[in-house]
Amino acid sequence: MQQRRGGNGGRVTISEVAERAGVSTATVSRVLSGRGQVSAEMRRRVQHAADALGYQVNSIARALRNSRTDTVGMVVPSITNPFFTSLVESVEHALGRDGKELFLCDAQSDPRVEARRLASLAARNVDGIIVSPSHGTESGPAVQETADRLPLVQLDRFVGGTDTDWVGVDDIAAMRQVIDHLHAGGARSAAFAGSRLTNSSSEQRLEGFRRRAADLGMAVRDEWILLGDYSVEWGEAAVAALAAAPGGPPDAIVCADDLIALGVTRACRAHRIDVPGRVQVTGFDNIEFARLGEPALTTVDQPRDRIAAEAVRLLAAAAGDAAPGPRAHIALVPRLVVRDSTRAGGPE
Amino acid sequence: MQQRRGGNGGRVTISEVAERAGVSTATVSRVLSGRGQVSAEMRRRVQHAADALGYQVNSIARALRNSRTDTVGMVVPSITNPFFTSLVESVEHALGRDGKELFLCDAQSDPRVEARRLASLAARNVDGIIVSPSHGTESGPAVQETADRLPLVQLDRFVGGTDTDWVGVDDIAAMRQVIDHLHAGGARSAAFAGSRLTNSSSEQRLEGFRRRAADLGMAVRDEWILLGDYSVEWGEAAVAALAAAPGGPPDAIVCADDLIALGVTRACRAHRIDVPGRVQVTGFDNIEFARLGEPALTTVDQPRDRIAAEAVRLLAAAAGDAAPGPRAHIALVPRLVVRDSTRAGGPE
């Protein structure tokens, strides 16, 4: 076992390797970083010495020198939200193909924490930042400041008043599919359970819901627009409110994400409201647990791998350019996944 | 808006601040890092210049100089497993109190990926590493090598043949509680649905299950020990196997984690096996979704905040010491959470 020494953690440096191999540090560097011309013999000797000494690069030193870290930072609103973790997984895969690593931070749904995380990622010289802003307006300043310093792309959510790349889904189009499906299943009135309008997903989804419901002449009462947060608890609370109202709940409850929908279906069971018989319910995101609900959730599947790939591509492009180039806003159209919480069968 | 320049991302350095304030870089450093004696006047001037220029430390440079990064690395087997994400959340909180940040990596349940992540964390000079090893034996070499270089504590899972600190739960004691509860509910035979024995949690939990079931004279047939992976799918598959066997499933199915248990209860619904009437089911971890199962899961609640706090404490202690000191293995006794997937009511 190796003994820990010095402030360095007892790390072997290239000069030790150089000394042992009887060459200069430059040669060692050339061999180990694989750049420049070195003879086979030198290469062998250096490699041997490095192995014998158990040399590992110090990427801090390398980063200082290169001002590149091969690391991308990512900030998500909540690491316990399964949608974001699967998005993280997709991003990691996309990054892996470029030999980059991910430095993940949790904003704890708090713009102040988020601002700290962004600053600290910038201080650590990450090569780029992927952020899903936790707040629709308050996240703005920190996101913009960060974007002014290094490549940044917003993912899924978007914060107003910022000028950056963005990749996400077309919430309006998604909601159109949802409402059409519900309507085909016989729904003539609908409620919306979302989060307080502090982020773009929620806003856009509500907007899409309103628009298409109006198009189809579906009844949407003001007291059926229920805004809380992205959580199971909130879904449960929403049903309690809906059930208590005179006339009972509408024909459908459209949820802004699957967590809420899971809470809604659970509460419906508790309140003995048949789903989808009495009320149809839809989610959004298609997290793994969506299919486990009772009944399994009809929901909108987000193309996470594609979203992640586009984000990584934009970042790489931005890193290459000297000048900031024009911004891209990429909205992918998601797909409706029909399960058992809605009455299947369209017009045909 | 600021323009990006140079290889540096156009960052302001202390020499620019020094020049503007008309002082030396040493003074700037003293002011900004809050160390050393500086007159109030100087402090003011430097602070002013730094603000005007929008100075932010370059933590790469600082880290190279200090060989300290105030960052802790964490590696988990799977970032999509809700148990690990909530553990991450707890660790972040604990770290936040020390002003440290977390660099989170996903091992994708693959010891080779895990080894790469560990090496890369070490290369980035994190101050310590918290790892939940993905494999019971194959994770060994990489974990030990890393532990030889810097403070490391294993969390939750433990890999054999390593000499490091560890914090987790007492799986044997936990299983004892589970089996006693099941037995009190009338179970006289039991199956175990876990993961292949490639990690300590699974091994220990099976061991605890076997021991206590034997103590109480519960029937445990070999074909009732079902080992797959920690996933909902595996839980579903396990029930299919159990239901197909002559005589049908045993009185209880003990699961090594909640994901498996969620799959088990779901499959029981599909197979019209009443839970807890015909079969009692238990989970492990108490993830958020455990209470959402149908029926809600009886499970073992892991004291995540406590586990995280102990881990951070051990890391801090190790960072302080020059010599490696004796190892600590801290096993916390978890608490059984009784819900609807078991027949409640103990002996009394």
Added chain:
DNA sequence: ATGAAAGCGCTAACAT
């Protein structure tokens, strides 16, 4: 109290 200067480990001109 302040400044000059060395150096953390690495890489890339620039020599040879």
Added chain:
DNA sequence: ATGTTAGCGCTTTCAT
């Protein structure tokens, strides 16, 4: 093809 050397941005002796 290989070596010499000058820094990347910061902190910290050591002088003054």
